[in-house]
Amino acid sequence: MPKLRKNRIREERIHNEVIVDAYGPEEQALGWYYYLENKIQFPFSARCMAAEVVSPLRKGETVEVRSLAPDSCAHDMLVLIRWHGRNVAVPLSQLTATEADESTVEAINDWHYWLAQGYCF
Secondary structure, rough: OOOOOOOOHHHHHHHHHOOOOOOHHHHHHHHHHHHHHOOOOEEEEEEEEOHHHHHHHHOOEEEEEEEEEEOOOOOOOEEEEEEOOOEEEEEEHHHHEEEOOOOHHHHHHHHHHHHOOOOOO
16 A cells, blocks of 8 residues: 555544554554444445455455454454355455445545554554
């Protein structure tokens, strides 16, 4: 992901709503998980922005995102999708919402921004 210009409003939201009380990588990961869980309205439609080795999706594929993947936030935020008749976990970082409410779009964009800035757990 290309690095984005600093966005003061987004930086403040992430600091105040996501990682405000986080004292280490594990707490940051949990902060992100609960922030996304509270802000994203499932299910929603999404398109794959880029293929990744850890995911079966190809760029341009459209999927229905059903939920956050449980207990899977150690390194990335994973979501469950329905793919070829199976539930599969894929990185949220490779998806962009195509049909979703404003809160969902904002939360996903916050996650993309966090990654583009080079932040990590």
